[in-house]
Amino acid sequence: MADLDRPRQEPRPGLTFEPETYLLSQEDQDRKLAACGIDGAVFNGFVDAAFYIGAGIHVGINSGISAQGNVNMLQRLIQHRPVELGEELTGKGYIKAVTEVPRGLAIDTEVWFEDEDGRRAISAPRRSLKPHPGKAGLKGAGQRPPPVIEDLSALSHEENYKLTPAAVKAYSQEGNSIHYEMKAANKAGFRAPIIGGGMGVHFLSSALWRRFAPVSFDLDIYFRRPIFWDDSLSVKYDSLDVVTWTAMCLCRDNKVLTEARIEYLA
Numbered sequence: 001m002a003d004l005d006r007p008r009q010e011p012r013p014g015l016t017f018e019p020e021t022y023l024l025s026q027e028d029q030d031r032k033l034a035a036c037g038i039d040g041a042v043f044n045g046f047v048d049a050a051f052y053i054g055a056g057i058h059v060g061i062n063s064g065i066s067a068q069g070n071v072n073m074l075q076r077l078i079q080h081r082p083v084e085l086g087e088e089l090t091g092k093g094y095i096k097a098v099t100e101v102p103r104g105l106a107i108d109t110e111v112w113f114e115d116e117d118g119r120r121a122i123s124a125p126r127r128s129l130k131p132h133p134g135k136a137g138l139k140g141a142g143q144r145p146p147p148v149i150e151d152l153s154a155l156s157h158e159e160n161y162k163l164t165p166a167a168v169k170a171y172s173q174e175g176n177s178i179h180y181e182m183k184a185a186n187k188a189g190f191r192a193p194i195i196g197g198g199m200g201v202h203f204l205s206s207a208l209w210r211r212f213a214p215v216s217f218d219l220d221i222y223f224r225r226p227i228f229w230d231d232s233l234s235v236k237y238d239s240l241d242v243v244t245w246t247a248m249c250l251c252r253d254n255k256v257l258t259e260a261r262i263e264y265l266a
Helices: 026-036 051-061 165-171 182-187 197-212
Strands: 020-022 071-079 089-101 104-114 120-123 126-131 156-162 217-223 232-241 244-252 255-265
Touching (some): 020 051, 051 126, 051 197, 197 232, 197 244, 197 255
Antiparallel strands (some): 020 089, 071 126, 071 217, 089 104, 104 120, 104 126, 156 232, 217 255
16 A cells, blocks of 8 residues: 555554555565665675665555655664564554654654564664655754764775666655655755665665674764765765774765764674
């Protein structure tokens, strides 16, 4: 059922979502990652945890919280343990806070995915902006966290990517048309469709898997600037030594688009 067809309810603090099962197959992961220009083999039979960003949003959608026009601002992504492709998890969560800001509502959502024994495998809490109609041109979405990366010139280069409208459409799914329809993106104040936050995080998580094949990690992710469906991107990272990364980012034209502080990596 498309987002527009679901019974709606307004976001409110304390609203608990109905549990939803989620399973990702090898075929689906490889297809989605191929649209990003990423070889799914890098994950070696495990799920890319970045998929749980979108899955977490859909837990809310299935409980009547529309994602249409919303923009992800802050994301925490914790892999408590690797998740095998084809493994079924249950998504749960609730709305923690709703705050009025000049552009609309800032919504803090707690969401996580647990196995059949009730143990958390992935946690994906986030803060998103629900723009108010007619305020697309306004500035202000709440207190802006300080930058993770101060000097792009000090970073090491990992990879380059080139997005195309066809590839972004192939990745995107029903739920938020600003990711795949020009009219919806323009109405929201963007020159063209923007990729979803989760799609951008694939470029970061795949770099982590290529270098470290992590058992667990904890990332604080900040969506600083929109990434358009025809952008060219670079992945860069900051490291104290050859075996430890402290931060990474997606950048374009010497500007940080999405950045992540690596709180823990093992």
